[in-house]
Amino acid sequence: MKTVLVFRTSVATPQQAGRLKPVLDNLMHTREKWNFDLEDCDRILRVEAFTLQAQVIIEKLNREGFFCAELED
Template sequence: MKEVLVFQTSVTTHQRVNQVKPVLDNLMHSGEKWNFDLEDCDYILRVEAIRVQALVIIHSLNKAGFICRKLED
């Protein structure tokens, strides 16, 4: 069953989304997906995945130079 994870990020533009695309794509398995809501003041990253852990996403975005924190359920 897929889990939906929601994060607040510092990814503020489409250019920055393109910077993190390879990082996020590498974490996803078949049928899993992610997207950013750049219109939201928290620059939301929404991930629909079965096997991806929140800490892995946070660490990966931090390593790429972005702030990322999980929003409470």
């Protein structure tokens, strides 16, 4: 079953999101996807995945120099 993970980030520009594209694409499997909503004040990263854990995404973005925290329901 696919899970939707939602994160608050410090990614502010399309260029920064583009820089993260290969990092995030490398985490995804077939039929999984991700996107940023940079218009939102929390600069949302939304991930639809089957097995990917939130902590893995947080650690990857942190390693790239960005803040990332999962938003709770």
